[in-house]
Amino acid sequence: MSSMLKVVGKQLKNHPALIPLFIFIGGGATMSMMYLARLALKNPDVSWDRKNNPEPWNKLEHNQQYKLFAVNMDYTKLKKDRPDF
Amino acid sequence: MAHPSQLGFQDAASPIMEELLHFHDHALMIVFLISTLVLYIIVAMVTTKLTNKFILDSQEIEIIWTLLPAIILILIALPSLRILYLMDEINDPHLTIKAMGHQWYWSYEYTDYEDLGFDSYMIPTQDLTPGQFRLLETDHRMVIPVESPIRVLVSAEDVLHSWAVPSLGVKMDAVPGRLNQTAFITSRPGVFYGQCSEICGANHSFMPIVVEAVPLEYFENWSFLMLQDA
Numbered sequence: 666m667s668s669m670l671k672v673v674g675k676q677l678k679n680h681p682a683l684i685p686l687f688i689f690i691g692g693g694a695t696m697s698m699m700y701l702a703r704l705a706l707k708n709p710d711v712s713w714d715r716k717n718n719p720e721p722w723n724k725l726e727h728n729q730q731y732k733l734f735a736v737n738m739d740y741t742k743l744k745k746d747r748p749d750f
Numbered sequence: 751m752a753h754p755s756q757l758g759f760q761d762a763a764s765p766i767m768e769e770l771l772h773f774h775d776h777a778l779m780i781v782f783l784i785s786t787l788v789l790y791i792i793v794a795m796v797t798t799k800l801t802n803k804f805i806l807d808s809q810e811i812e813i814i815w816t817l818l819p820a821i822i823l824i825l826i827a828l829p830s831l832r833i834l835y836l837m838d839e840i841n842d843p844h845l846t847i848k849a850m851g852h853q854w855y856w857s858y859e860y861t862d863y864e865d866l867g868f869d870s871y872m873i874p875t876q877d878l879t880p881g882q883f884r885l886l887e888t889d890h891r892m893v894i895p896v897e898s899p900i901r902v903l904v905s906a907e908d909v910l911h912s913w914a915v916p917s918l919g920v921k922m923d924a925v926p927g928r929l930n931q932t933a934f935i936t937s938r939p940g941v942f943y944g945q946c947s948e949i950c951g952a953n954h955s956f957m958p959i960v961v962e963a964v965p966l967e968y969f970e971n972w973s974f975l976m977l978q979d980a
Contacts (some may be wrong), residue, residue: 682812687822736836743842 767919851911
C-alpha cells in the first residue's frame with residue numbers, strides 16, 4: 666500500500682499537472698461517498714432495523730428538515746396543525 | 751401553450767419554472783461558448799501551415815485544461831442542485847387537488863371542504879369553437895386560485911399516465927396504486943395547457959390538461975356552481 670503511494674508520489678513530482686486531477690476526482694468521490702453514507706444512515710424512507718426502528722418515517726417532527734439543503738424555506742416556522750395519531 | 755415552430759420553453763407561469771428557464775439559459779450559454787471555442791480550435795488546427803513534430807507534453811496546459819472544466823462543471827452543478835432542492839420544498843399548500851388519470855381523460859377531485867369531482871375530456875376537433883386550440887382544450891378545466899400554493903396528488907385508475915403542465919414547470923407520473931405529490935404556485939392568472947406525458951394507449955395524445963388560474967372570488971363562485979351541477 667505504502668509502496669503504491671511512493672510510486673504515485675514519484676510520478677506526481679515529475680508530472681505536477683496531475684495534482685488538480687487528484688484534488689477534483691478525490692473531492693468528488695469523497696462527497697458522493699459521504700452523501701451515500703448520509704442516505705444510508707439518516708434517510709427516513711427505509712427501515713433497516715425492523716426490530717428496533719421499524720417505521721422511521723413515522724418519527725418525523727412537523728418542522729423537521731430531512732433534506733440536505735433548504736433553499737427558500739424556514740422549517741422552524743412551520744406550525745403543527747394535524748392531530749397526533 | 752406552445753405556438754407554431756416554437757423552439758424554446760413556454761413563458762413561465764410559476765416561480766419554479768422561472769428558475770428553470772434562467773438555469774437553462776445559463777447552461778446553454780456555457781454550452782454555446784464551449785462549442786464555439788472547440789469549433790474555432792478545430793478550424794485553426796486544420797487551416798494552419800505551421801507544424802511542430804517535437805512536442806511531447808506540457809504541465810502548464812494540462813493544469814489549465816483540468817482546472818477550467820472542473821470550475822465550469824461546478825458553476826453548472828451549484829445552481830442545478832439549488833433548483834433541485836427548491837422544487838422539493840414543502841410550502842404549506844392552501845388547496846389539495848387529486849388528479850386521477852384514466853384511459854383516456856383526467857378527473858379532478860377537490861375534497862378539502864366539500865366533495866367536488868368532475869371529469870375532464872378533450873374537446874374533439876369538430877366541436878371546437880373559433881379561437882380554441884386543437885387537441886388542447888377540455889370540457890372542464892382545473893380551476894385554481896392564483897398566487898396560492900396548490901398541492902396536486904397524482905395517481906391513475908388503470909395504466910400509467912403523467913400529469914404535465916410545461917408553463918408551470920410541473921410533471922408527475924400517475925402510477926396506479928401510488929400517490930405522487932407535486933406542488934406549484936401560479937404567479938399570474940391565465941390558462942395553462944399540458945398533455946398526458948406517459949404512453950397509455952390509443953388516445954394517449956388526446957387527453958390534455960388545462961389549468962385555469964383565477965382570483966379567489968372567481969374560484970369560490972366556480973366551485974359553488976360546480977357543486978350545484980354535480
